[in-house]
Amino acid sequence: MSEKYNILIVDEGEPTLQTFKESLTLQGYKVDLYSKGQTALKKFKEKKYHIVLLHIELPDGDGIELLREMKEYDSLAQIIIMSSNSKMEKIISALEHGANDYIHKPVTPEILRELVDHSIAKLERWKKAMLHLIQ
């Protein structure tokens, strides 16, 4: 069910994610990839993104802070944290700040797929429930 979900990927643009972006786009999702945290945040506020894949260890800034700001702006967005540095406190902190899912890098396309599908399934369920109320 690729009913025009908008997906935001915030990462330095490693090949796996680039390919993932392309495969998602082919399936009809709108995918944007930004490597700078500040740019991503700005774009996030301009347009509605349903799912965010956020690399918590971005070179230019604090991933947790970014997560917090995004959640504050739109708490309904499903934010999936990707981490390459597996310190436990980072992971806990992310989950405490509202991350909807967490995954450890290196990521494979299969895992990414699973995570995105899971988030979409959730969103779909919510939508159905809400539509049920107004119909």
Add this chain to the structure above:
Amino acid sequence: MDIMLQTYLEETEELLQSAEECIIRLEIEYSPQEINELFRIVHTLKGSSQMMGYDDIGDLLHKMEDMLDLARGGLLEFDEALIGNCFDGLDTVSRMLEWKKEPTSDSEMVHLQNLASEISQRVDELIRLNKKDEEKSDEDKRETHLELGFVSSLLNKGKYNKETQGKNKFYATFVIEEEAPMISPVLMMILQTVDEIGSLLYSSVSDEFFNAQSPDENLRELEIIFTTDFEGRELSKHLEIFYVESIKITDLGQSEPRGKAQDKVLNDALDSTQILGLNEALDRAQNEGLNETLDNVRSEGRAKGQREILALIEKAQVFLREKELIRTFKPEGKDYISTLRKYSKELPDSTLLLGLDLRDLPLVCEKELRELISLKRELEEKLELVILVDGPQARRVVNIFDAIKKVAEFKVYKNEGEALLDTLNLREFFGKLGIG
């Protein structure tokens, strides 16, 4: 008097007037644009006279055309003698025309014809004596003629000859068929046809395209801005050109705003080479709202280019509001949707968008949503119902309408300006003007 003759006489009178003004301007100061303009007028006059069968007029104009062609190519000095010939030639043509309109006596016509041949002879002499010795090669000649290229000469017509500007202004995109064997002729045809029905003010394809050794045959789109006296609905039948697959036309409104003085800024702003920082202006407009942006930039006294662009946006906004393309409704009280429904029935036919301002009402309950959805469907044919919301609660509203997207797709905007920019694809249009 039959229609064709009448039209010919009217048009020729106008053209003669323009030509005369050209020469006067050239007397004061030589300019390649003006001389090119003069050449084109004489050329057109020649063509139409020959079509009417007026060979006496046509031949004289032909001589003048040759003379002007050499002058604009730099092979003949634009001096008093030449100017004199121009004045005399045009004067004789004018008198011949008078005679065609209201014949006096045969001897009068003979007299005029003698005058004409005398002037022709003078032109021949002038050319024979003064034509520059440097034998330019054919390629050089072509280059000189192309200096004031095909497109710029059409553009200058639009800019310098305010009298020829039509009362309506349009922006049009032409998409050319894949099967078109060659691009340049199709583009030229389009530009020439536009020139016939009005004045060209901007073209996305410039002289460089035609001057290039091998024009880019992959180009499939031409964007232009032009004025014309024709109304929007009449345009398509005038713009039927071979190999053009589709034409999209946007009405930019009266080229001269109702009841206001002619706005030079607006016309200058359409010169793509003078526009700077357009994207920046639009970004600000998007973030701050069009009204605020206009105020801010005006008070900051920014660069000329940007001020002009914003004048253009402002004009567009005012025009669009005058045309009542968008109307906004602010909910009051519990039963606002039925009031909204009644309001929508009162709107004029020209309104495209009905904006529901939810700035103070960020939570919409199920019943209201249901009613809004059914109202949107009701209005579908005539109007698009859109949501306007801004501020900290905006995201909630966005989420609500996003959730019900499957059932009804409500567009959500920050303000009227954004809604209009989006609906009319003006952002794309302005963006393109900003690129070089």
